[in-house]
Each structure stands twice: as structure tokens, then as C-alpha cells.
Amino acid sequence: MTDTIEYKFHPSKKAAIITAPFSGGQPKGGVELGPEYILNAGFEKQISSLGWTTQVKSPLEGTNYESLKTNEKDKYGVKNAQIVSECCKRIHDSVYSSLEAGELPITIGGDHSIGTATVSAALEHNEDTCVLWIDAHADINTPLTTESGNLHGCPISFILGIDKESYPPEFSWVPAKLKANKLAFIGLRDVDDGEKKILREHKIPSFSMYHVDKYGIGKVVEMALDKVNPERKSPIHLSYDVDAIDPSFVPATGTRVEGGLSLREGLFIAEEVAQTGLLSSMDIVETNPLLAETEEHILDTVSAACAIGRCAMGQTLL
């Protein structure tokens, strides 16, 4: 294990921490506080002490999307399309301009609907980008398959362009640039039937907790990278939903599923992505401090979110 990692796509080690305090992709309140808690825990300093210059960007500042949130499905079968789309557009523009300016954007959520924004921006910047989606869920429902109507369960289908005719017009700006062979999942354990069908049809490499138990996390990350980045030369977008990690370590999140990654397995994924030197952009989403039952729950969850970021940005154990 090397001491300092060369970031091939970010040799000058400039990072932008982009806040996405938004909860409209799902019904629960509190996930919009994620960025504030993570920043108050000292996240920016933690990243700068790893040798990155940092700045915080807040593309949603001055907006009022939270107050417009409803729990009604529209005629397309999804909720809050308008605000999710507008908020994603702002985050997209911020992530894109950071990448164009040579910064590594770390987008802090907020719910995972913002993956639509971050991944599409990463692909517009470099269409060779591959995506590792670390999550208990596949987030690949379409308006036709979603039962909940929650858009944090749909971002990947928008970026792949699956069931395109079914999207609300608000999402017509999203460039569907991702190819199914450039996306892999790790940590899955709660996938809807319609989503399973999509994963099979599009042959998307999907590593569930079964695979983690069977092969071990080291082998699983290697297999995932072999699928999406066989020559290890494409940039990597790491989209990290903290609910991939078991709720015993990360309790303060909106859709907890038992039987998840251990904290070490979760951090290993970020460390191993860092070791490739190919990390180009990342998201850390679904930290919801209001769902904590104790102070310790908040601390555990926020600390895990910060640790994911540090590991991906080059923190090593020795």
C-alpha cells in the first residue's frame, strides 16, 4: 500500500465539496441536513489535511425546494419531479464546472436522487467515466416500475435512458450518456422485482451481499473493476449511499436494510478505489441525522460518511 496516491485525473489535488441539502427524492425529512452535519464534523479540514486544496460550493443556496415537497404521485407515477429536476440541474452544473476546472467534486447529500445530476455531469465531462454505485438498493426503477414513486429510487434509469418514454418532461434535459457496461453495484440486498428484471436485461454487474460473503470484499471490488474498467484507465465516479453499510454502524439513514457491509468492508471499497488512482468524482448521500434515536447514532453515521470521503481521498491506515 503506497503512502501517497497519485490521482491520475486530479494531479493538482484540488477538491470541491458540493453541498446538496435536498430531501425531495423521498418522503422523510432530515436528509437535507446531511451536508451541514458532515461539514460541522470537520469534513473539509479532514480532506485538506490529506493534501487537497478544498472549497465548499452550495448550488442550492437561496432556493426553497424543500418547502415545495409533496407526497403526491404525478400522472407519470413519481413524486416531486419538478423540484428534483431543478435541484439536479443546479447540482449538475456545479459538478460539471468543478470537473472542467480540474477539481474533484465530492457531492454531499441529501438523498440519492441527486445521482442523476452528478453522474450525468461526470459523463459529460469525460464520457469514458465508469460508475461504482455502492448501495443496499439498485436505484434503477423507472416511472413504470417504481411502486413508491420516490425519485431517489430512480436516478440510474434516467442516466441510462431506460423506459425513456415514461419520464416526466422535467427530466428531458438529462443526457443519458451512461452505458450499462460502465456501471457496477456493490452491497445490494433490497432490490425490487422490476429492478431485478432491468439488471438482468441490461446485464449490469451487480454484487450483492451474497457475493461479498462468498468471495470477500477484496475480490468483489476487483471483479467489479474488471467489469467496468478492465484496463484500469477510465475515470471512476463513486456514488456512495451510506445505507450500503449495515445499520448497526450507520443507523441514521432513511431506508435501512439489515445484513449490510461491515464498516471496514464499506471503507475498504473507498480505499481500494483510491488505490486505483482513477477516482474522478464522488457522492456521499442519504445521511439523515433526524432519524437517529440517540446522539451516538448521529455520531456513528456522520463519522462513517466522513470516513468514506477520507478513504476515497487517500487516507491510508499506515
Ligand SMILES: NC(=[NH2+])NCCC[C@H](N)C(=O)O
Ligand atoms: N437511495 C435509496 N436509499 N433508495 C431506496 C429505494 C427503495 C425502493 N427501491 C424505491 O424505489 O422506492
Ligand SMILES: [Mn+2]
Ligand atoms: Mn440505498
Ligand SMILES: [Mn+2]
Ligand atoms: Mn441509493
